[in-house]
Amino acid sequence: MTSFAAVDVITAKRDGGTLTTAQIDWVVGAYTAGEVAEEQMSALLMAILLNGMAPAEIAAWTAAMIRSGVRLDLSGVGRPTVDKHSTGGVGDKVSLALVPLVAACGAAVPQLSGRGLGHTGGTLDKMASIRGWRADLSPEALTGQLSRIGAVICAASPDxxxxxxxxxxxRDVTGTVESVPMISASIMSKKIAEGTASLVLDVKVGDGAFMKTRERATELARTMVELGAAHGVRTTAVLTDMSTPLGRAAGNAVEVAEALDVLAGGGPADVVELTLALASEMLALAGIDRDPARVLASGGAMDSWRAMVSAQGGDPAAPLPRPAEVEVVTAERDGTVTELAALPVGLAAWRLGAGRARKEDPVQAAAGVLCLARPGERVVRGQPVFELHTDTPERLDAARSELAGALRIDPGDAAPLRPLILDTVRG
Structure with a gap:
């Protein structure tokens, strides 16, 4: 491989130039091997954030990250493979119901997930609230479980x-998380490397998402769909609203409980709507002609859930953790809820112990927020509107402060609710 001086790569991008594939291959490989200093890569990331990347650069960066490790082979699973990835939001427990639902329809879903950071929850943190469940699976165990059950939610291998x-x-410590090229390469390198044949992306838009505007979310969606196509992975992106938390629960065990409600045929209407919409897109890409709503109603998805949890050492019948402290926040006036902002709810759940500020921080399984009133609903003064769960009561003041102003209550009737699904970008 051709070698370059790191400072030359930095200045090329700083001055608005286009990096060559050779430069990208070298800098990604050298940084991974510890041959490019942290401060040099920090400077390059900031230059990319400020000046962007051409599609060819993003494709080359993604390919270099894939080549930095292994690429799983799922060709022997015996079912069509399809995965889903969310860009992160508040109360987004959809994967917990979606993975077993799509598996029950005949696909194999290799959901390699991550832990939460900041106000956005992590799927692995939620699953870890189930007694005995383990996140780490060997490649052999993963492919075997996909063949038998069709559903896996586990941690990605370090390789x-x-x-x-x-x-x-x-990126997290240098203020460069919001870079669309880097978000795209980060998500797609992992999903392509995991070996899935097709992928549905849930790109969140709004107050509780990384992408605050529809324009930025559309740019991200199109970039990732193009990356998937370039690497032979059939990819669809669905833009969904994250101005309001998804469902009523934000946290860990509380979200598992809500996902179980969906699998049992109930649950909040918005969680059910999004689960079925994403399932339909996944099944279309996988070439499976099944109605996910009928499969959900049949109980087949719940059976897949129990089999998946049991296969990973978990006890699907065990009670979920309960918090040591529960506090109720009540409405200050009569009226109709016209707004429930997602970000304050996510921050409150984080303050209560459901999330982490650093990757190494522990989380509380029982911590979280229940939103007892949602947009369009009438409330009266003194009625419970939030329920705060934590094992550490000293966290309650900070959570209460985050929620101040999150709920807007107005006299009269509510305005029409925002649509949940905003757009779909197909390859």
């Missing part, structure tokens, strides 16, 4: 796109 793991941590 899968290790360049991304190192770059993600650096």
């Amino acid at each position: 899968l796109a290790p360049a991304d793991r190192k770059l993600y941590a650096l």
Whole structure:
């Protein structure tokens, strides 16, 4: 491989130039190997954030990150493979119901997930609230479970796109998380390396998402769909609203409980709507002609859930953790809820112990927020509107402060609710 001086790569991008594939291959490989200093890669990431990347650069960066590790082979699973990835939001427990539902329809879903950071919850943190459940699976165990059950939710192997793991941590502490090229390369390098044949992306838009505007979310969606196509992975992106938390629960065990409600045929209407919409897109890409609503109603998805949890050492019948402290927040006036902002709810759940500020921080399984009133609903003064769960009561004041102003209550009738699904971008 051709060698370059790191400072030359930095200045090329700083001055608005286009990096060559050779430059990208070298800098990603050298940084992963520890041959490019953290401060040099920090400077390059900031230059990319400020000046952007051409499609060819993003494709080359993604390919270099894939090559930094192994690429799983799922060709022997015996079912069509399809995965889903969310860009992160508040109360987004959809994967917990979606993975077993799509598996019950005949696909194999290799959901390699992550832990939460900041106000956005992590799927692995939620699953870890189930007694005995383990996140780490060997490649052999993963493919075997996919063949038998069709559903896996587990941690990604350290050998899968290790360049991304190192770059993600650096982006987090250098103010470069919002870079569309880096978000796209980060997500798609891991999903392509995991070996799935097709992928549905849930790109969140709004107050509780990384992408605050529809324009930025559309740019991200199109970039990732193009990356998937370039690497032979059939990809669809669905833009969904994250101005309001999804469902009524934000946290860990509380979200598992809500997902179980969906699998049992109930649950909040918005969680059910999004689960079925994403399932339909996944099944279309996988070439499976099944109605996910009928499969959900049949109980087949719940059976897949129990089999998946049991296969990973969990006890699907065990009670979920309960918090040591529960506090209720009540409405200050009569009226109709016209707004429930997602970000304050996510921050409150984080303050209560459901999330982490650093990757190494522990989380509380029982911590979280229940939103007892949602947009369009009438409330009266003194009625419970939030329920705060934590094992550490000293966290309650900070959570209460985050929620101040999150709920807007107005006299009269509510305005029409925002649509949940905003757009779909197909390859």
